[in-house]
Amino acid sequence: MPRLQLESAADVFNLDDVLNKDVGVQALAGVTGLGLPEVATQWLEGAGDGARFRGKRDRPRDIDLPLYLAGQNREQLTELLDRLAIMLDGECTLRLVEDDGNDWSTKVHFVAGGNYAYGIDTNGERDLRTVITVRAGDPYWTYSRSISKKITNAGAGRGLVGKLASMKVSSSQAIGTILLENAGTAPAYPLWTVVGPGRNFTAVSAVGRGFTWTGTLAAGETLTVDTQTGAVVDNLGRNRYGELAAAPKLWSVPPGITEATASLESTTTASSITCTWRPRKRMVV
Numbered sequence: 409m410p411r412l413q414l415e416s417a418a419d420v421f422n423l424d425d426v427l428n429k430d431v432g433v434q435a436l437a438g439v440t441g442l443g444l445p446e447v448a449t450q451w452l453e454g455a456g457d458g459a460r461f462r463g464k465r466d467r468p469r470d471i472d473l474p475l476y477l478a479g480q481n482r483e484q485l486t487e488l489l490d491r492l493a494i495m496l497d498g499e500c501t502l503r504l505v506e507d508d509g510n511d512w513s514t515k516v517h518f519v520a521g522g523n524y525a526y527g528i529d530t531n532g533e534r535d536l537r538t539v540i541t542v543r544a545g546d547p548y549w550t551y552s553r554s555i556s557k558k559i560t561n562a563g564a565g566r567g568l569v570g571k572l573a574s575m576k577v578s579s580s581q582a583i584g585t586i587l588l589e590n591a592g593t594a595p596a597y598p599l600w601t602v603v604g605p606g607r608n609f610t611a612v613s614a615v616g617r618g619f620t621w622t623g624t625l626a627a628g629e630t631l632t633v634d635t636q637t638g639a640v641v642d643n644l645g646r647n648r649y650g651e652l653a654a655a656p657k658l659w660s661v662p663p664g665i666t667e668a669t670a671s672l673e674s675t676t677t678a679s680s681i682t683c684t685w686r687p688r689k690r691m692v693v
Contacts, residue, residue: 410693412439413503413511414473416495426478433488434476436537441471442504443691445547466690469547471502471516478535485534496522502542504549504692512549512692516542548594548688557586559670559681583671588661592687595660597636601682604629606672609681611659614666619656623648627678635660661685 412423412435425432446467451459477492479485496518503513520541530536590596602609604625611633612618621640625631630643635658640649661668670681 410507411505412473413505414495415501415503416498419491419495421492421495423473423475426476431478431480431484433492434478436474436476438474439472441469442693445469445690466547469514469544470519471542471544472521472539473542474537474539476535476537480534482533485530485532485536489536493522496540496542500542502544511552512689513552514544514546514549516544519543548592548690549692551592551687551689554684554686555589556682556684557588558683559584559586559672561672561675561677561679584669586668586670586683587665588668588683588685589665590661590663590685590687592689593663594688594690595662596685596688597634597658597660598683598685599635600631600633600670601684602631602633602672603678603680603682604631606675606679608673609633609671611668611670611683613659613661613668617657617659619658620653621648621651622653623651624674627676633658 414421414423414433421433423433423435426434446469447464448467449464450462452462453459475492477485477488479488498517500516500518501513502516503511505511518540521539524530524536524538526532529538588598598611600609600611602621602625605627607622607624609621609631610618619633621631621633623631625642631640631648632642633640638649638658640647640652642648668683670683672679672681
């Protein structure tokens with residue numbers, strides 16, 4: 409069955425260890441905050457009755473984790489508490505690990521809790537019960553497996569290999585339609601990887617939002633456009649954001665199946681465009 413896992417860069421707690429090993433850290437019944445995030449709405453009130461809905465945004469989510477810590481003795485319990493305290497001092501990742509090994513995760517920071525009543529929650533010898541609250545600035549859960557679609561220049565006549573668009577293009581151009589399938593319930597952000605040679609890379613969503621990078625890549629050079637962070641860098645780590653055309657719209661992939669178009673000029677058969685994204689969800693179970 410699915411299990412929760414809390415981890416940092418240096419440590420990992422499988423939150424079902426007491427159930428399986430009799431020692432470790434166990435998430436107890438009563439975990440909250442795994443469902444829909446809170447929503448902040450905007451309304452326009454006029455002179456008449458009621459108000460008109462203007463928009464909304466999902467707010468950060470707070471997750472309450474009731475925890476049971478168990479060691480074989482006082483020394484082991486103290487070690488578990490120290491590890492937990494060190495982990496919660498920085499950014500952590502909370503994962504819901506599925507039976508197949510894939511997971512949904514979100515980045516969290518400790519914001520409250522961790523107290524206990526001596527003589528009730530622990531006697532200081534072997535075990536302890538407490539509740540910690542962590543906050544996820546990004547309210548969505550991101551899937552561990554990514555999905556990729558690739559466009560290459562296959563030579564004269566056609567520019568797309570794989571999910572083929574029926575269009576005639578120049579032998580020096582890679583262009584095509586990419587089928588974007590987001591199995592989540594929240595927008596996913598594509599990561600574009602462009603391999604040169606080529607110039608003037610363009611990506612346009614199904615609803616006409618798009619951006620154009622007006623720079624040039626030599627053979628073997630790579631451009632990466634991260635639509636979530638807004639980073640545009642080449643394979644040497646140089647910032648190439650300034651080469652985006654005016655008013656770029658780094659669009660996201662909505663839930664469901666949509667199509668996007670992408671193109672790159674002055675290409676060879678070594679050139680390619682790869683779109684990679686990971687589904688995201690608003691709630692997990």
